[in-house]
Amino acid sequence: MIRAVIVMNDQGKPRLIKFYQYQTVEKQHELIRSIYGVLCSRAENVSNFIKVDSIFGPDARLVYKTYATLYFVFVFDSSENELAMLDLMQVFVETLDKCFSNVCELDIVFNFNKVHAILDEIILGGQVLETSSSEVVKAVAELSKLERTSSSVMLIPSIPGWHGR
């Protein structure tokens, strides 16, 4: 199971926080600070995996990758394949790239709602939901369309295209 997905910048400021196991806000930020501490002290040209038992409890693994000014971090347990997590992170980043055409930190800051919507189409309850970025883009686009076209008072059930694919 995936336990958390975190995006933060190289100053340690969180840009996206999603925990799939309940943690209090204080605890979340304590964990993020510890992760940032570990990431900062990593040398270059080392593996993308870190054992994080001391931060997240037994069995926890972490995979991270840096994209420009951002750290992308997935925390998961031994039931997930580490190398596949790396590919899944790539799916997430590719999808962001498609949705924001060349995503940058500011896109994520100002559209954190949309980023959550994208993530929710890839991972649900800590399990992998979808791995094709074009499928995710399609699903998110349909949500946005529905959001734009529905008046905020009532839904009109005859919106073109909602009958599914």
Added chain:
Amino acid sequence: MNPFFSGTRLRDMIRAIRACKTAAEERGVIRKECAAIRASISKNDQDYMHRNLAKLMFIHMLGYPTHFGQMECLKLIASPGFPEKRIGYLGLMLLLDEKQEVLMLVTNSIKQDLNHTNQYIVGLALCALGNICSAEMARDLSPEVERLLQFRDPNIRKKAALCSIRIIKKVPDLAENFLKPTASLLKEKHHGVLITGVQLCADLCNISTEALDYYRKKCTDGLVRLLKDVANSSYVPEYDVSGIADPFLQIRLLKLLRVLGHGDADASDFMNDILAQVATKIETNKNAGNAILYECVGTIMGIEENSGLRVLAINILGRFLSNRDNNIRYVALNMLMRAITVDSQAVQRHRATILACVKDTDASIRKRALELVYLIANESNAQSLTKELIDYLEVSDLEFREDLSANICSMVEKFSPNKIWYIDQMLKVLSEVCC
């Protein structure tokens, strides 16, 4: 307070926060915003509910308390409009603490939305349920989710499958209701449904032995065939990762086969062929291919013994150790540590490569390799291993020396054939470390 404050847009608030030079200044801006949002909430200001909640989610991300927004989520979820529901559910997943009262209040709204005629609203409700469902909610809403496993749109079926995982983990007694619907998910063609269905099946097997027996009997055959089809399938651009056909599904299938094969010789026998095929045929110049191979090795080690396959698997790990990609070397060391309990002889054959990893440029790999060296040490090889490590101690990084010398010392202590050798080695270590 500025009476127009509740009029700041989300964007403006984010800009104002970003413009803060100090933490104190940021706290000030947020205190003002929170006061305005509270005021707006207490006035029950319908027009701003959506915006207020979006702001609260941002404030929550920065680590400030936002519990006063929870009831707003419930109101938004209960409202008829799609945009309101969407932000309401998002807020619910992020802001909720584990207070039962709030969950109890939201259960009914979720139930209604699971039965909504708009499938996107059903999707929102499933997503929220899959993330926050409690045991009580699982009992109340399980019938709805079971029904949605057969929904006409595959995008709902796949969400329902993952939602079911949360439900059976919260209330294992409910597992039996999911046995049959899950078996039919495994026969589908839609990728998303398959990948989530296979995961649900694996979780059912972990929770209930009844489920394990059921799927072992009914589905092993079909799953092996499915893996064969995917592994041999020609290029499907949608799910292809760097030229490998749907690695995520292949990995999920290999994991499930491991669960089914473990402790059952017949089922294990049945999957030997396909495992051998995956282990020998997969392209390994990309991460995706290695991810599958790594999973395949795990499955070979996890199912009942077939010595030919096991040797093949451990040789693959040996090959991984000399791969240029640090990640591959790292996972190979992890897997070899587990493999020792299965077949320590086969691991011994890769001693030289493991020793080479102790000298790796990547500190985390060095550390893992050193742990592994300690695990493969025995009476017959301890002397040569000690010599290698002491030679390396001379040239190793300063920060690595502590681990390295500690390891050498415990090895010497454990396996010393006589006192003279023991004293000799200790002296060598001391002279290396002290100068």
